[in-house]
Amino acid sequence: MFARLTIACALAAVACAFTPSAAHAVSPGSGRWYWPVGTENFQGWDGYWVYRASNHSWHMAQDMPAPVGHDVYAVGDGTILESGADHGYGGVLVVLHKTAEGKYFKAVYGHIWRGSHTAVGDKVTAGQVIGRVNECRHVHFGIHPGKAYPPDNNPYRGHTYIKSKTYGWVDPVKYLRANPRILDYAAPALPVVASVETMDTATVLGVADGEVYWTIGADDAKATFARSLADDGETRELGADSALPSLDATRFVPAVAANSFTLADRLPLLTLKASSSSPLWGHAVTFSGTLKNAVGAVFVGATLVLETSPDGLSWSKVGSAKTGLAGAYSVGYVPAKRISVRVRFVAPETYLPAESRPTTVAPRPAIAAPVVPSTVREERRFTVVGTVTPHHTAGPSPIMLHVQRRVSGTWRDYPLVTTTYRDSGSASLYRGSPTLPEGTWRIRAEAPRDDLHAGKNSAWTGFKVR
Ligand SMILES: [Zn+2]
Incomplete structure (x- = not known):
């Protein structure tokens, strides 16, 4: 049930003169979301959890002011779930949106004259004009995370009379700021994994078997040293006749000074974990993990490719995912038969490409x-x-x-x-x-x-x- 008495403004009989518009909002705001009225300055209008003494309720949305007739924009791409002529707002839309990290949420755009192409099931694009501000002179904008409807099955609810019950509604401004619409690729700085003092300028250097190696001098005066990467352990001098292990010069990037050098590690670490190794046939397995560098700094917005192989030799792409703010990714796949699965990092730039260790899944009949x-x-x-x-x-x-x-x-x-x-x-x-x-x-x-x-x-x- 929805109580019309709770409308925060007097609704006039609306003669909707709204005409279709392909116009878009000027530019995205925080997290690359388009704000519903084109600005994130809400000028003291009621935000989330403001108490309204007039009807003893708590407001569960952000009111966003704009002149009557002002364009109302879709915050991101989405699908219209509900399109109401009134529902206490004099016009309201509920749109299903998705964050860059794949989280769904429902957004309520209340107190609007609905635009064209806003029937249930219609698709909207980010920044698209989906309506206009009605006589209430603000958009009531609420967010309910997830695909499922609130426990009271009211997708329009704007407030609560019970202080302990939010019905799952959250602060929409905080939510959009914490969950971006688009994550740009951002690699962490190349990590220094060895920092070594030397007696003279080091020449040949590299890393093999967990030790860092370097050479000083030339010809008869040449000396080669080694030290563990893992700790600041002792430096040992290798005999003149000892062969240097082959050094991985692709992976380790040196920076040499007169009496010291550092080595940076270009290899990212990509983990992979399956939610089940033997799902019931026809059911998806969720593959998840993180993409970090050698010192645990995360890659944000990195594109990863999910690949499968029947023999561990030839691999084919079956999905893709992006790492989120914490470097984590998650992607689903339904295996039809026993198959090896791995994930691969495809945007290396200053880093090397990386693959996870493969894991095998097989459906249960x-x-x-x-x-x-x-x-x-x-x-x-x-x-x-x-x-x-x-x-x-x-x-x-x-x-x-x-x-x-x-x-x-x-x-x-x-x-x-x-x-x-x-x-x-x-x-x-x-x-x-x-x-x-x-x-x-x-x-x-x-x-x-x-x-x-x-x-x-x-x-x-x-x-x-x-
Ligand atoms: Zn409101």
């Missing part, structure tokens, strides 16, 4: 519990049947029917019955025809792990043989 006749005769053949999803792309595959008998209060294994399931193209049936002696029994179907799928057992079905 869905197996229905076996269906057994209500009456099973001892030593008579009977039929056990059930379904497997998906159908097996490699053709019929073995399914084990695992049978157990109740003996002295415990379940004891009975020799397994093997069956194959028949691929009908849509639903696959497994079917077995065992004979069993009298007793109390249970049976389940077991799909063993194979090249394409993870293993999966059905639930048990109990039955009696008489």
Whole structure:
């Protein structure tokens, strides 16, 4: 229910003379969002959680002032979820938007004359004019994070009468400032991983096996030194005849002074973690991790590519993601079969390209519990049947029917019955025809792990043989 009595201004009968406009707001504001009235100066109008004594309520939005008829802009790209002629506002839109980090939120634009192309389901673009300010001379702008509607199922709610209940509404100005619409690529400074004092100007230097190496002098006076990268440990001099390990000059960038040098590390560290290594078939796995440099500084707005490979040799792109403000990314993928997955960093600039370690995921088939006749005769053949999803792309595959008998209060294994399931193209049936002696029994179907799928057992079905 929505109480019209709570409108903060008197609504005149609105003769909407709004004409379609492709115009856009002049420029984005904080976080590259377009502010609904083109400015983020709200001039003392009621913000989030302002108490209104007149009706004993707390305001759950930011009121953004503008003259009657002023353009109202979409803060970002989005989809119209609700388009209301009144709802206490004299016109209101609810738009689903998404942040650069992939978070959805719903924004309420209240007290507006709605523009054209603002029917439910219409798409809007960032900065697009979606309406005009009505006689209230301000836009009531509220944000409710997530795709789901508030618990009271009121997507228009602008205030609360109960101080402890926000129904999930947040401070819209703070939210937009904390969650940018666009993240520009920003790499951290190249990290110095070794800083070494030397007796003279170092010439050959590099890093191998966790140690930093350098050479001083030439010919007969040449000396080579090594020191651990990990700590400020002792410097050791290597014998004249000791061979220098091959130095990774691509990865480590030297800066040499008369009596010292530093080395910067160009290799980013890209981690990858799967939310599940064996999701149920048809369900997405979320791959997430971080992109940081050698000293843990994060890459913001870096483009990452999700790749899969059946053999670990040839890789193909199946998705992409961007790192957020904390260097973290998250991307979903639905594996159809057992496959290796990795993520790759594609915008190296001063850094080297980087790959995560691959991880393997394999979907679990869905197996229905076996269906057994209500009456099973001892030593008579009977039929056990059930379904497997998906159908097996490699053709019929073995399914084990695992049978157990109740003996002295415990379940004891009975020799397994093997069956194959028949691929009908849509639903696959497994079917077995065992004979069993009298007793109390249970049976389940077991799909063993194979090249394409993870293993999966059905639930048990109990039955009696008489
Ligand atoms: Zn308001």
